Amino acid sequence: MPAWTSVGPIALWRSQSGRATASSDRCPHRGMRLSHGFVRGEALSCIYHGWSYSLSGGCIRIPAHPDLVPPETIRVAVQQVQEADGILWVAVGQPATQPPQLGELIPLRSLTVETDVAxxxxxxxxxxxxxxxxxxxxxPWIxxxxxxxxxxxxxxxxxxxxRSPADRLAASRIVESLRRRAEERHREIAE
Ligand code: FES
Incomplete structure (x- = not known):
């Protein structure tokens, strides 16, 4: 899936063996977004011409030149990913700290909100x-x-x-309502 970090967009993907990786979301060949690509085994392949990138970011296959060993200079930047309590944390560069402990809270669902944090x-x-x-x-339970x-x-x-299934449903409705109100507020400010 695509995501954004302070060093630009990333393609967040999981290899067949289960390892999560955050690769730069731009193929070095012609710039296609790698988040549109596909995972095969332990590699992420670009949807355009099929160049494949390893977990460490090096290009390992160019389908148009099957006998070529791709030079090491063809690579995408990768950021460190740590998994904790069902959440993937991406660190830009060397992580200064461990992922935060979120106590009794567990992830329920994700939503996109068309506005900013403020x-x-x-x-x-x-x-x-x-x-x-x-x-x-x-x-306080959400x-x-x-x-x-x-x-x-x-x-x-x-x-x-x-929390019970009813509480989970209620939590989902609460956050959907909050999203609606936040987006309305954003539109009002923009007008
Ligand atoms: S743009 Fe990615 S392989 Fe060509």
Whole structure:
């Protein structure tokens, strides 16, 4: 899937053996987005001409030249990915810290919101903490993990582990309502 980081867009993918990798989302050949590509085995292949990239970013196959060993200079940048409690954390460069501990919260679902973090904070009447989490004052059993993207914000809805199916449904509705109000607020400000 595509995502955005401070070093630009990335293609987040999982190899057949289960390893998650964050590769630069631009194929060095003709610039096609690698997030449109496909995973085969332990490699990510570009949808355009099929060049394949390993977990460490090196080009390992050029279908138009099957006998060629691609030079080491053909590679995509990769960022470190750490998996914790069902969440993939991408570190740009060397990670300074371990992924944050989110206590009893587990991921429930993700949503895209067509606005920025400030509008979501205003709508939720809460501030994002150092881990990127907003706790809703009225619903302390729900957390929103925010990931700002280039033109929108990703929300990962988190909920306390032991909550019932009814609470999970309620949490989903609460965050959908918050998304609607945040987007309305954003449109009003833009007009
Ligand atoms: S643009 Fe990716 S292989 Fe050609």
């Amino acid at each position: 509008a979501i904070e205003d709508t939720a009447c809460a501030k994002i903490d150092k881990d990127g989490l907003i706790c809703l004052p009225e619903f 957390g929103l993990l925010l990931a700002p993207q280039a033109k929108h914000t990703l929300i990962l809805l988190m909920i306390e582990k032991e």
